[in-house]
Amino acid sequence: MDFEILINDDYLALVQETELTPIENKTVLSLANDFEDEKWRRRKFNSFVWDNIALTALTDQEREKLAGKSDSTLREAAVKLRLTDKENDKGKGSELAEIVLYGIMQHHYKALPVVPKIFTKQNVQDNAKGADSVHIVLEGEDAFSLWFGEAKFFNSIENARLGDIVESVGKSLQTEKLKKENSIITNMAEVDRLVKNKDLATKIKLALSPDNSMDSIKPILHVPILLLHQCSITAGAKEMNNEYRTRIREYHIDRASAYFKKQIEALSDKVSKYSSIKFHIILFPVPDRQELVDQFTNAVAFYKG
Template identity: 25%
Template sequence: MSKPLLVCRDSDDSIEPTFSVFCVGYEQTRWRAHELVRDFFRRHLNSFALSFSEWKKIDGDSAAAALARSAKMVYATDNYKRRGEFGELFLHGILRDFYGAEPAVSKIYFLDTPNDTAKGFDAVHVVVNDTGELDLWLGEAKLYVDMKSAISAVVASLNEHMGNEFLRKEFLAISNKFDDGWEHVEKLKELLDDNTSLDVIVDRLVMPVLLTYQSATIGTYDKVCDPYIADLIVEAKEAWQDFKDKLPYDFPLAIHFIVLPLEDTKAVRDIAHETLMKYQTL
């Protein structure tokens, strides 16, 4: 893949949950909202919305048609302001670009109608760990204006999704959607089999959490500089601390807490919607 637009400004794998903060920076004093959307649509929309086999078949002759098909599968409505697909797309792209993850299934691909919303986790990816085994990454993404509201919402989602019954239903739904052409299908089916103890599965689960919110820091600056980076990190670590404080102390999964601050959440959402509509007519 080509170079990502996002830049990791800070990360810490020594703390729990682990922490990373990303940004897109500025160009000629303008925060790069359009570039953010353009980058994720160009490089990640197809792998986000299509099945593995369809995605891998794309070539120079079919690229435009594939983007149009992918865009149409996300949604086809002007009532988009509370939908979560763009946050899910951002999480998907970050996992691919920075964590070596690949999608196990595209939940959007299997929706009955384009305007349905996918249930369960916002991302279902795998990462080959240091021992050569598969870890299953089940992600949550929140695209909000207010940081604290986003944190409260994501913690509520995590608590809801951690029950044994919910996990078993989610594993069944995931397993029914595997693409037989995907190289990891048999290993993941074996891991998620009903006869595999949840104790074993939980040891192989990782939960990436993407927090996207409207940043006071970004609006204070008009270029990337050392004070900007320092302030952005302080703001993001405040979000991390709030998240950690709200998370149950005995939460059983490893969490990667990923922060993507925005200058204007509504503007990013509107740009993404306009771009999606244009791609549908390619």
Template identity: 45%
Template sequence: MQDKEIENITIINTYVKNKNDVTFEICLDSAIDDSCSRFLLSLINDYEEGKWRFEKFNDYIMDTLAETALSKKEREALGERSYSLIKQSIKNLNKKKGEIGEIFLYGIMKKYYNALPIVPKIFYKQNTNDYAKGADSVHLTIENQECHLWLGESKIYTNIKSAIDEAIESIQELLQKNKLNKEKSIITNLNDLELYMKDKKDEISEKNINKIKKILKQEASMDELKKILHIPISIIYQCYITNQYDELSEEYKQKIANFHKDQAKIIIKKIAEKLGSIHNIHEIKFHIILFPVPEKNKIENDFIKNLGAFSND
């Protein structure tokens, strides 16, 4: 390739920071629209001795649990006592199978996007008796000294079509002004935002810290919020392709990549159809995160079993 050709290549920022030292292999990480505001992150687990690695996935969920179910102060108080962290986290859980999706997304946001978990949503729901619909995850990323707000939606379904439909419906509700104001209120009422900003003072200027605080105020315009808003849509789904293979072959990867590209196009089309009337929807960046599993019921049953093992100690 000539030097001139190299100079003309545009490197698209998909916001994924870590692409090598990660738990699950990245099958695809790319923009999927001309405006570079719609992205696809396709992740896959590997196999061992001819079987999909359920134990690796289960360990990932349990290791991530404390990020979602404990506040920053609680985690710091328990320090490096990982066993105590998990036991305390389980006390804050509803022990619902659907929480696997929330825990998974929290881990992906932290590990792949270097995101700060500003609101531990499971902790918040359990400690306020608040079961109203809202974002499944709330994170901040720092991009060129500026804060970006991430409000995530997670699903774990047998059928990916049903998962997509439910996710779009949830996002449509989330993007209503009263729901967004509620999310802003949760963020500003918890101390975690201040604590994280102190930790990141070398990466973000005081001017930009004040800017994000201003945007998060109730009286601030939603137009300003949408300029920094990202919505990750995480879907764990039962996959017939994954069931057909016993190793992480190039053929398997290509089939998953093709399938995920097709599903991403469906999601982008539904966003345009269902959310197109929302003012400044084009300002919001959507990140589609797809993860195939061979058997959804086993994932859920293993999760409940693992929780029970710690609860009974």
């Protein structure tokens, strides 16, 4: 992944003095695109989106059949997209954020896309239900972790918007929602295709069986939360210098603190085994949200056409 990593650490390593509790099992990842000719590199960002679109819109078998056929892959992926961005203001940018999260999950966390979420939607106008991303990370030869992600693209990540994210995360952690995600994983062929160790593949499917208590899943459950967001610091910058890096780091640590505070207050007493779940806030600033959404939806319309 070509984006610069500005922060990649446990929250407690970044903010040693905090009254938040429980604050363990929380990390912060801050990513930033660079500049060229004193302008934010929009083409590089858009290329990342389209390079990773197949992960969320196509199954592994479909991706394999289209290997080496980049134009056909893009067209097949575009057909699966909902294009609510043109018709529903509330949903603007949602698919774009989901694709970015799938790319980050593969390139940074080395995760397997066991459920391509856009593929699993019921029809082209409905949002895919449940988590925005579903991945498995192999932890050695005989262990794994389960990742159910949230992806948002906002004009602002000030406090008023953070509550919406906490609410969404809370709903995704309801027992019936977790069981539904697990059933989707076990009912698709992706685990068998992507996990080469067949004994581990069997272990994964047994662990996700509806007969198992969700309490046993919580210690291996990770929730990556992507906040793709419009940023005035980025809009006013012309180069990736130390001043820009420092300002973004400080802003993102502040926003991570504000988010975790809201999440702990809202969910720590409501979600069973909350302290066992690992949360990863991922922040990515862009200069102009609407421009990127428009470019994306216009490109999807082209490939759909």
